[in-house]
Amino acid sequence: xxxxxxxxxxxxxxxxxxxxxxxxxxxxxxxxxYWYRQIHSQGPQYIIHGLKNNETNEMASLxxxxxxxxxxxxxxxxxxxxxAVYYCIVRSNNAGNMLTFGGGTRLMxxx
Amino acid sequence: DTGVSxxxxxxxxxxxxxxxxxxxxxxxxxxxxxxxxTLGQGPEFLTYFQNEAQLEKSRLLSDxxxxxxxxxxxxxxxxxxxxxxxxxxxxxxxxxxxxxxGYTFGSGTRLTVV
Numbered sequence: 001x002x003x004x005x006x007x008x009x010x011x012x013x014x015x016x017x018x019x020x021x022x023x024x025x026x027x028x029x030x031x032x033x034y035w036y037r038q039i040h041s042q043g044p045q046y047i048i049h050g051l052k053n054n055e056t057n058e059m060a061s062l063x064x065x066x067x068x069x070x071x072x073x074x075x076x077x078x079x080x081x082x083x084a085v086y087y088c089i090v091r092s093n094n095a096g097n098m099l100t101f102g103g104g105t106r107l108m109x110x111x
Numbered sequence: 112d113t114g115v116s117x118x119x120x121x122x123x124x125x126x127x128x129x130x131x132x133x134x135x136x137x138x139x140x141x142x143x144x145x146x147x148x149t150l151g152q153g154p155e156f157l158t159y160f161q162n163e164a165q166l167e168k169s170r171l172l173s174d175x176x177x178x179x180x181x182x183x184x185x186x187x188x189x190x191x192x193x194x195x196x197x198x199x200x201x202x203x204x205x206x207x208x209x210x211x212x213g214y215t216f217g218s219g220t221r222l223t224v225v
Contacts, residue, residue: 101153
């Protein structure tokens with residue numbers, strides 16, 4: 001599985017955009033980039049995923065570079081409830097299609 | 112409501128006792144996954160089912176661990192002769208096959224072995 005690198009922690013002011021980077025320089029052509037987040041004491045929550053094109057949904061936007069070696073998750077207007085650990089995952093086409101989590105980025109949204 | 116119900120939410124047990132956790136998906140999904148998460152770490156894959164069949168087990172799943180999914184719906188995870196190192200959050204997730212579908216995780220069962 002392609003390995004991902006994320007900063008261990010980030011701060012963001014409430015109401016501002018939160019931009020969370022992820023490096024995945026060894027990604028293969030058929031591997032998807034997934035983002036999950038985990039709020040304290042809860043299970044991981046799916047946010048968004050993409051293969052090549054930028055994606056947007058009601059929660060966030062995902063920007064994937066043209067060479068696919070890095071991506072950025074954008075929360076357009078961060079709220080205090082967005083404080084969580086954010087995991088960037090490259091999902092391989094192995095038999096179980098399981099998600100392999102790294103350490104993630106702890107995002108702290110401050111008033 | 113995440114679409115996956117896990118019970119109990121918390122379990123405290125004495126070392127050496129057996130424990131069983133249950134995962135109940137609200138809707139049918141052919142794949143069911145178990146993960147374990149220790150404090151400060153990301154979730155780690157334990158095992159997964161395709162319908163009733165257990166298809167893969169992680170090296171983390173020692174012979175004290177057993178998982179079942181008897182009718183392809185709910186699943187149980189049993190730990191025999193618990194050890195303090197088994198203390199963790201045990202997470203269940205459901206999904207469809209294929210890379211273009213995300214999983215839905217339950218809220219987990221937090222196990223503390225004393």
